[in-house]
Amino acid sequence: MLAILRSEIFKFRKANIWALIFVGPVIAIFAGLVDSGELPVNSWVYTVLMMNLVYAVLFLPLITGVFASIVCRYEHQAGGWKQLLALPVTKGRVFLAKYLLLVSLVFLMQLLYLGAIYLVGNMQGFAEPFPLEIIWKSVLGGWIATFPLIALQLWLAIWFKSFAAPFAVNVIFTIPTILALNSEKLAPFYPWAQPYLMMNIGGKVDAMFFVPWDQLLIVVGGSFILFFLGGYFLFNRKAF
Amino acid sequence: MIRKLIQVEFLKSKRKGFWLLVFLGGFGVVALQMVNYGVRKEYLLQQSDNDWIYYLMNISNFTPLALVLGIAILTSFMTSIENETNAWKQLIALPVSKLTVYLAKFTVLAFMLLVASLLLTLFTYGYGVFLDLGAIPYGALLKYSFYPFFASLPILALQLWIATVSNNQAIPITTGVIGVLPSFSAQNLPDWLIWKWPSLMNSWNEPIYYVWLGLGVGCLLYFVGMFDFARRDVK
Numbered sequence: 001m002l003a004i005l006r007s008e009i010f011k012f013r014k015a016n017i018w019a020l021i022f023v024g025p026v027i028a029i030f031a032g033l034v035d036s037g038e039l040p041v042n043s044w045v046y047t048v049l050m051m052n053l054v055y056a057v058l059f060l061p062l063i064t065g066v067f068a069s070i071v072c073r074y075e076h077q078a079g080g081w082k083q084l085l086a087l088p089v090t091k092g093r094v095f096l097a098k099y100l101l102l103v104s105l106v107f108l109m110q111l112l113y114l115g116a117i118y119l120v121g122n123m124q125g126f127a128e129p130f131p132l133e134i135i136w137k138s139v140l141g142g143w144i145a146t147f148p149l150i151a152l153q154l155w156l157a158i159w160f161k162s163f164a165a166p167f168a169v170n171v172i173f174t175i176p177t178i179l180a181l182n183s184e185k186l187a188p189f190y191p192w193a194q195p196y197l198m199m200n201i202g203g204k205v206d207a208m209f210f211v212p213w214d215q216l217l218i219v220v221g222g223s224f225i226l227f228f229l230g231g232y233f234l235f236n237r238k239a240f
Numbered sequence: 241m242i243r244k245l246i247q248v249e250f251l252k253s254k255r256k257g258f259w260l261l262v263f264l265g266g267f268g269v270v271a272l273q274m275v276n277y278g279v280r281k282e283y284l285l286q287q288s289d290n291d292w293i294y295y296l297m298n299i300s301n302f303t304p305l306a307l308v309l310g311i312a313i314l315t316s317f318m319t320s321i322e323n324e325t326n327a328w329k330q331l332i333a334l335p336v337s338k339l340t341v342y343l344a345k346f347t348v349l350a351f352m353l354l355v356a357s358l359l360l361t362l363f364t365y366g367y368g369v370f371l372d373l374g375a376i377p378y379g380a381l382l383k384y385s386f387y388p389f390f391a392s393l394p395i396l397a398l399q400l401w402i403a404t405v406s407n408n409q410a411i412p413i414t415t416g417v418i419g420v421l422p423s424f425s426a427q428n429l430p431d432w433l434i435w436k437w438p439s440l441m442n443s444w445n446e447p448i449y450y451v452w453l454g455l456g457v458g459c460l461l462y463f464v465g466m467f468d469f470a471r472r473d474v475k
């Protein structure tokens with residue numbers, strides 16, 4: 001298992017595309033600097049809310065799909081799946097290794113985003129101390145909320161040869177997020193809205209995350225189980 | 241030659257889901273408002289005196305998103321026909337000019353987007369009539385359906401350029417993802433940013449400027465992309 005994971009990391013590093021994890025945090029820095037009008041009550045909170053709007057609503061769900069397609073790119077070229085699966089590995093472990101790699105990449109990106117927030121705050125010279133606990137919760141929550149989306153995108157990225165097809169599905173599900181977020185009734189149930197909701201530091205602060213536990217378990221957990229198992233079993237049945 | 245090449249592009253794009261995406265683009269934007277108005281029609285009708293214009297504004301919140309991401313998908317799809325199978329060589333080896341090949345791809349993509357805009361007009365009209373919002377403002381209906389198309393031509397030219405010259409389609413898709421962000425939060429951004437244009441918001445309050453700018457800058461970026469493509473070796 002470790003060897004498979006190592007080879008996945010190696011393939012990703014050699015894809016010369018790892019710089020993509022910097023794209024989001026860099027855009028977030030711009031968003032944080034552009035939107036600094038007159039600063040209300042707590043400037044950290046205000047800045048993070050602004051940055052989240054740019055980073056978490058559309059960008060985060062969409063970029064997970066791009067990552068998923070990248071980790072399957074080698075195999076889609078010139079019969080790579082056959083070569084990989086002819087090795088003494090099981091399909092289940094290959095799927096798991098690719099999934100773990102994706103989850104780690106998004107985690108790294110979230111850490112960079114945390115750094116971006118810190119940087120913006122320091123550049124603006126905020127008087128209050130860095131509210132690490134709140135922002136840490138937000139970054140971690142946003143990461144967990146992408147688990148189901150990553151699973152679905154990996155499923156699709158394995159299924160389709162082209163980059164555009166899984167991305168099209170991703171877009172179709174991600175655009176309605178904006179509408180879902182406008183509705184207090186709908187938003188808690190829409191998996192693609194969860195990254196934003198779990199990063200939204202305006203939510204309930206007394207809970208472990210910014211959404212209630214049952215929403216986390218049912219919506220994020222439920223869609224994760226559905227997408228992960230769907231991808232896992234269909235990959236096992238697919239012939240390349 | 242160009243007519244034949246355009247026919248070829250249409251033929252290659254058959255049964256690959258292009259037209260499904262074109263349909264989904266036009267229909268999806270209206271479908272979101274079907275959900276929106278379906279859930280809270282009373283509330284939305286109270287928001288303004290002019291229900292039709294308010295309905296059109298709601299739709300035009302999503303048109304730029306669908307356009308920018310749709311362009312990224314369609315251009316990447318279009319070039320992946322050759323990219324994935326390394327068929328550029330075979331296509332270019334035919335007695336055709338590279339400039340014309342590029343023009344044919346651009347024309348077909350622009351035509352698809354135009355069809356999507358037309359579908360958007362029809363679905364907007366249809367659901368608006370169904371909602372019974374009063375006198376129909378045909379001018380505004382056409383404006384909100386077709387201005388974004390012209391305003392997004394520079395994005396189409398740019399994405400096609402990036403997609404044809406990138407080996408790895410992650411690059412054009414990522415530029416599409418970055419490009420959708422300005423159209424989502426357009427108000428605070430400078431007017432020269434082409435990704436803002438499909439939202440039709442500008443400091444002059446004259447959406448028609450973006451149509452002319454879109455045509456002008458679109459042509460410019462198109463030529464830059466075409467000549468760069470012609471200059472490069474293909475795989």
